[in-house]
Amino acid sequence: MSYPGYPPYQQGSNAPFPQQPNTGAPYPPQGGYNYGPPMYMPQPPGGPGLPPQSGGPWYPPQAGGPGYPALADGTPYPSGGPAYPQAQQYPPGGSPYPNQGNCPYPGQATNSPYPSQGNSPYPSYGNQGPYNAGHVAPNYSQSPSYGQQTRKTSPTVVPADPFNPCEDAEILRKAMKGFGTDEKAIINVLARRTNEQRLEIAVQFKTLYGKDLISDLKSELTGNFENLVVAMMTPLPQFYAQELHDAISGLGTDETVLIDVLCTLSNAEIRSITEAYHNIYYQNLESDLKGDTGGHFKRLMVSLCTAGRDESMMTNPHEAAADAEALFSAGEDRFGTDESTFNMILCQRNQAQLRLIFDEYERLAGNDIEDAIKSEFSGDIEDGLLAVVRSIKNQAAYFAKCLHKSVENLGTNDRDLIRLVVTRSEIDMGEIKGEYAAKYGESLADAIEGDCSGDYKKCLLALIGES
Numbered sequence: 001m002s003y004p005g006y007p008p009y010q011q012g013s014n015a016p017f018p019q020q021p022n023t024g025a026p027y028p029p030q031g032g033y034n035y036g037p038p039m040y041m042p043q044p045p046g047g048p049g050l051p052p053q054s055g056g057p058w059y060p061p062q063a064g065g066p067g068y069p070a071l072a073d074g075t076p077y078p079s080g081g082p083a084y085p086q087a088q089q090y091p092p093g094g095s096p097y098p099n100q101g102n103c104p105y106p107g108q109a110t111n112s113p114y115p116s117q118g119n120s121p122y123p124s125y126g127n128q129g130p131y132n133a134g135h136v137a138p139n140y141s142q143s144p145s146y147g148q149q150t151r152k153t154s155p156t157v158v159p160a161d162p163f164n165p166c167e168d169a170e171i172l173r174k175a176m177k178g179f180g181t182d183e184k185a186i187i188n189v190l191a192r193r194t195n196e197q198r199l200e201i202a203v204q205f206k207t208l209y210g211k212d213l214i215s216d217l218k219s220e221l222t223g224n225f226e227n228l229v230v231a232m233m234t235p236l237p238q239f240y241a242q243e244l245h246d247a248i249s250g251l252g253t254d255e256t257v258l259i260d261v262l263c264t265l266s267n268a269e270i271r272s273i274t275e276a277y278h279n280i281y282y283q284n285l286e287s288d289l290k291g292d293t294g295g296h297f298k299r300l301m302v303s304l305c306t307a308g309r310d311e312s313m314m315t316n317p318h319e320a321a322a323d324a325e326a327l328f329s330a331g332e333d334r335f336g337t338d339e340s341t342f343n344m345i346l347c348q349r350n351q352a353q354l355r356l357i358f359d360e361y362e363r364l365a366g367n368d369i370e371d372a373i374k375s376e377f378s379g380d381i382e383d384g385l386l387a388v389v390r391s392i393k394n395q396a397a398y399f400a401k402c403l404h405k406s407v408e409n410l411g412t413n414d415r416d417l418i419r420l421v422v423t424r425s426e427i428d429m430g431e432i433k434g435e436y437a438a439k440y441g442e443s444l445a446d447a448i449e450g451d452c453s454g455d456y457k458k459c460l461l462a463l464i465g466e467s
Contacts, residue, residue: 154430156465191462237276263387324360396431
């Protein structure tokens with residue numbers, strides 16, 4: 001068959017398709033296709049698309065029954081045995097997988113075929129199994145706080161028990177209904193409930209009255225008292241995300257907020273904040289930090305935002321001595337400073353190991369690591385590195401210093417004061433108050449009394465357990 005404009009197709013030629021017009025050259029071969037006659041596909045009686053007749057030759061052969069119909073050339077299919085492979089039979093309750101006992105994960109059963117890892121499915125530091133074959137395990141020791149909170153907890157706001165969110169919602173509704181507002185009732189409810197319980201109250205408030213609790217509170221309250229109550233009603237990851245966003249948006253950057261948040265929180269907390277930041281602002285926190293900071297301070301912020309610090313709390317005295325020597329060589333023992341070494345060690349080592357490193361550094365250099373940072377760095381990077389060191393040495397003392405800074409000068413840095421009181425009241429405010437009194441000779445309550453007033457002051461005092 002030929003088509004207008006094409007020369008007749010030459011049977012027996014090497015060109016599998018008609019040749020191109022004018023040139024006489026064949027079209028390029030289409031590799032991978034079978035150019036022979038089409039495969040014969042037998043159809044069931046009655047024509048294509050109809051179901052085969054029951055019991056006819058088109059079903060796969062049954063045990064002892066006839067085989068498939070013969071091929072097109074008359075050759076029969078091999079016969080004997082069922083048409084499909086039989087599934088392997090297992091004993092009752094058996095499994096085709098290696099026996100894992102009651103748990104399918106490695107290292108969780110005594111009869112597991114996987115290398116034993118004790119109580120963990122992951123490689124351990126010990127010299128056991130093929131994970132570290134040929135490697136002599138370093139002399140790690142486990143900190144007493146391993147597997148527990150790395151910071152002591154002395155909250156001044158604890159879960160209310162008994163707790164009835166519907167009753168609390170009714171109290172708040174009455175406090176805001178009609179002429180005037182009962183601020184005392186609002187403080188008595190919200191300052192004596194945890195963040196989680198406040199969120200439950202907000203859900204019940206909307207369920208009962210069809211209104212948003214935060215919106216109602218904002219319409220009834222003003223000034224710093226309003227800001228404090230809204231902060232108390234915000235989920236903590238979102239609150240931190242908002243604080244970071246406000247610190248880096250607009251003209252200038254509030255490095256104090258970046259330092260207080262990123263230099264003191266755990267990996268899990270930072271990851272939660274990063275996720276909340278993206279959900280609220282559709283931006284990447286790390287990218288925004290890079291765009292608003294610079295130099296070595298930017299590198300410190302990016303390292304901490306990555307949330308990759310070792311949190312094993314395993315210590316090794318030999319490695320601590322080596323890191324202390326590296327810090328000394330990178331700073332006081334040379335002309336200029338190798339900032340990367342400080343960044344690497346202070347951002348990656350676990351807290352227990354860093355405390356050991358700080359002790360080794362003081363033994364080696366004859367002075368505290370803080371003195372070395374002060375002499376080798378300046379500006380924001382100095383403040384950031386000092387925050388890392390101080391929060392690891394004594395986190396309660398670090399936050400006591402932050403609180404003192406927020407109230408010490410003329411005028412109060414209310415934003416910092418609100419953030420510190422709201423976020424630490426459920427963690428370690430009791431210790432912070434003790435450190436504050438020991439260092440500054442007055443109680444935190446007295447400092448707040450002298451710098452704040454009205455319902456704002458009363459709510460702050462209630463949060464720190466001094467109402």
